[in-house]
Amino acid sequence: MSARAFRKVLIANRGEIAVRVARACREMGIASVAVFSEADRAALHVRMADEALPIGPAPSRESYLRIDHVLDAARSSGADAIHPGYGFLAENADFARACEEAGIAFIGPRSGTIALLGEKTSARREAVAAGIPVVPGTFEPVAGDREAAQAAERIGYPVMLKAAAGGGGRGLRLVASPVELLPALARARSEARGAFGDDRLYFEKALARPRHVEIQILADHHGNAVHLFERECSIQRRHQKVIEESPSPLLTPTLRRRMGDLALALVRRTGYVNAGTLEFLVDADLQPYFLEMNTRLQVEHPVTEMVTGLDLVKLQIRIAQGEALPMRQKDVVQRGHAIECRVYAEDPDAGFLPSPGRITALRVPGGPGVRDDSGVSEGAEVQVHYDPLVSKLVVWAESREEAIRRMRRAVSEYRILGIRTTLPFFERVLDHPAFVAGDVDTSFVDTVLAAGNGRPSPAIEIAVMAAAITAFEESRVKRTAPGGAGVAAWRAAGLREAHGSRLGSRA
Amino acid sequence: MTFDATASGRTIRVDVRGGDGRYTVSLDGRPIEVDHVATGRHFASLLVGGKSHDLGVEKRPRGYAVALPGGALTVDLAEAARGLSMPARPTGGPARLTAPMPGRVVRVLEAPGAEVAAGQGLVVIEAMKMENELKSPRAGRLQEMAVREGQAVEAGALLAVVG
Numbered sequence: 293m294s295a296r297a298f299r300k301v302l303i304a305n306r307g308e309i310a311v312r313v314a315r316a317c318r319e320m321g322i323a324s325v326a327v328f329s330e331a332d333r334a335a336l337h338v339r340m341a342d343e344a345l346p347i348g349p350a351p352s353r354e355s356y357l358r359i360d361h362v363l364d365a366a367r368s369s370g371a372d373a374i375h376p377g378y379g380f381l382a383e384n385a386d387f388a389r390a391c392e393e394a395g396i397a398f399i400g401p402r403s404g405t406i407a408l409l410g411e412k413t414s415a416r417r418e419a420v421a422a423g424i425p426v427v428p429g430t431f432e433p434v435a436g437d438r439e440a441a442q443a444a445e446r447i448g449y450p451v452m453l454k455a456a457a458g459g460g461g462r463g464l465r466l467v468a469s470p471v472e473l474l475p476a477l478a479r480a481r482s483e484a485r486g487a488f489g490d491d492r493l494y495f496e497k498a499l500a501r502p503r504h505v506e507i508q509i510l511a512d513h514h515g516n517a518v519h520l521f522e523r524e525c526s527i528q529r530r531h532q533k534v535i536e537e538s539p540s541p542l543l544t545p546t547l548r549r550r551m552g553d554l555a556l557a558l559v560r561r562t563g564y565v566n567a568g569t570l571e572f573l574v575d576a577d578l579q580p581y582f583l584e585m586n587t588r589l590q591v592e593h594p595v596t597e598m599v600t601g602l603d604l605v606k607l608q609i610r611i612a613q614g615e616a617l618p619m620r621q622k623d624v625v626q627r628g629h630a631i632e633c634r635v636y637a638e639d640p641d642a643g644f645l646p647s648p649g650r651i652t653a654l655r656v657p658g659g660p661g662v663r664d665d666s667g668v669s670e671g672a673e674v675q676v677h678y679d680p681l682v683s684k685l686v687v688w689a690e691s692r693e694e695a696i697r698r699m700r701r702a703v704s705e706y707r708i709l710g711i712r713t714t715l716p717f718f719e720r721v722l723d724h725p726a727f728v729a730g731d732v733d734t735s736f737v738d739t740v741l742a743a744g745n746g747r748p749s750p751a752i753e754i755a756v757m758a759a760a761i762t763a764f765e766e767s768r769v770k771r772t773a774p775g776g777a778g779v780a781a782w783r784a785a786g787l788r789e790a791h792g793s794r795l796g797s798r799a
Numbered sequence: 800m801t802f803d804a805t806a807s808g809r810t811i812r813v814d815v816r817g818g819d820g821r822y823t824v825s826l827d828g829r830p831i832e833v834d835h836v837a838t839g840r841h842f843a844s845l846l847v848g849g850k851s852h853d854l855g856v857e858k859r860p861r862g863y864a865v866a867l868p869g870g871a872l873t874v875d876l877a878e879a880a881r882g883l884s885m886p887a888r889p890t891g892g893p894a895r896l897t898a899p900m901p902g903r904v905v906r907v908l909e910a911p912g913a914e915v916a917a918g919q920g921l922v923v924i925e926a927m928k929m930e931n932e933l934k935s936p937r938a939g940r941l942q943e944m945a946v947r948e949g950q951a952v953e954a955g956a957l958l959a960v961v962g
Contacts, residue, residue, distance in 0.1 A: 462928070462929070479906075479923075479930065482905060482906075482930070483929075483930050486925065486928075486930075487928060530929070639899070642899060643931075643934075645899045645900065645931055646899075646900045646926050646927040646929070646931070647899075647900065648900055648901070648926075648927065652841060652857055653839075653840075653841035653842065653855045653857055653866065655842065655855070676900060676901050676902070676926055676927055677927075678927065678928070679927065679928060680927050703868070704868035705868075707842070707853070707854070707855040707866040708855070708866060708871070709841060709855045709857045709864050709866050709871055710857070712871070713870075715870055716870030719868070719870070749809075751867050751868075751872070752806045752807055752809055752811075752872065753811070753826055754845065754847065754852050754854070754865075754867065755806055755854070755865035755867060755872040755874050756804040756806055756811050756813055756826065756874055757813070757824045757826070757831070757833055757845065757847070758835070758843055758845055758852075758854050758856050758863070758865050758874075759804060759806075759856065759862055759863040759865055759874035759876060760800075760802050760804060760813040760815050760824060760874075760876065761815055761822055761824065761833065761835045761843075761845075762843065762856050762863060763800075763802065763815075763862075763863070763876050764800050764815040764822070765818075767800065768818065
């Protein structure tokens, strides 16, 4: 493949990842084109890009998932490449193929590779052929309920029920016993159909207390491939990651090297190109089992960037331009420790239910070693139509202990009003002895939640004082303002306006 | 000016005196000197006994939301001096399950008349690409199922009543 420099890249995504890609383009001197739904006209990713085009109504299946709309936008803007981000069309082989046929570079693997690895049972077959251990289970999707029951019986309960087209925890169910199977099949099918338009399911044996560890890889069009070490992703809610770190406190140097070699074996076997991630479960005996390969940039890629010093988005673009990888395996080093906390618009005290709404006040942390990859600014509306990820708070420090301290500091600096977020949950995790000891498995979130959330009295008292003084000041402004009718009128007004006038009076 | 302030299930009698940034705030009769300055449209700085607190403060229908390190607290205020105390929360009686976010009802898990346990799933709502199982707020008999499968619901909409 001959190298050609891109002049303009269309970003087929929204939110923080679209902002992330636009930033990489700006640094590389490449023009960026954002696309947006009717609900996203004011979104940060539109404002961060050089150009922006509407692609349809708010529901993603009418906008961000419309291959034809995205390609029309690419053609009309004259983009020579498309970055799909993650989610939406990122692992859609039809989309990658449509880009190839339109002569627009898809910044990711070839469409054939996406199809091969995107169907999770065929990915399992490829892994076995490459000599990689996989979790016991089915190697083809299961057809009807009866076949499913037989397969689950054969594998042995508890089993994990998974979407063959899956990813992101959708269509995923733990089934502990035969009585739970039929309802779980119905739920998983409907969720998989909604998320992927494909309700085929397969089974894996559910491992006891597994750790979730993944290996980042990069491969170019010239046969060069490297791995960028691991990310530990065991802290999950609803089978979706909320905290990731690198290095994993679990891995020994030998296991780290072995998992890197296993990852590169699948890369070589499939002729994989661009960035990708192999997810593994590691059991209590430190045995790794391949789960699946994500043929795209991962949400949690910043932790790898922080410990390797590499820019994965820029490398993705350079690979897609036909350039050779600028490094060999021996040049890739893991330095220090990085942690990412995903700030979701969710209420951790209500089972992580979504908490959409307008972000009315926002102040983000900064300072040494802190990175906030955000998709919002103050005033932004967290839309009910899309993923509730608000930002990724990432820290780097020389050691894990220092990184935890730094993350505690960064979380304590965050101020966000208007929506509930996962930030209070992170405070509890970062103080939890098991997390500090690096001893967490995928059931850790439930452990933390079970411990309860008693906010200490001093925090309540400070909040009460701030609220009471603010109310007191507002009532004074009302009483002294011309035409003011006193406290009763202020209360009747529903505590609504006044804030601005109070500030004005004190300026 | 005296309030009954309620946060995290705790109610505190608060009296505020002073002005122009310096206040004496009494919490259940315990006086505390507070230095307060607004630092932005929704932000305030408090110095209490030399300790610095950087807060977000924003209006809510019954009081304020206050952003502190790691999260936000809602403080409900009722002006005690005028006898405008907050209505007492009912402790017994039927409990209402409402939609915490807008979405679509994909499944109704129990029919009216069913005996349900506290925390048992009653309705599955799809929102933000996820199916969310909404659970019974208490044990009892399902008196009413206010939604049907396929129905779109707004945030706050009544879903079910458990008595």
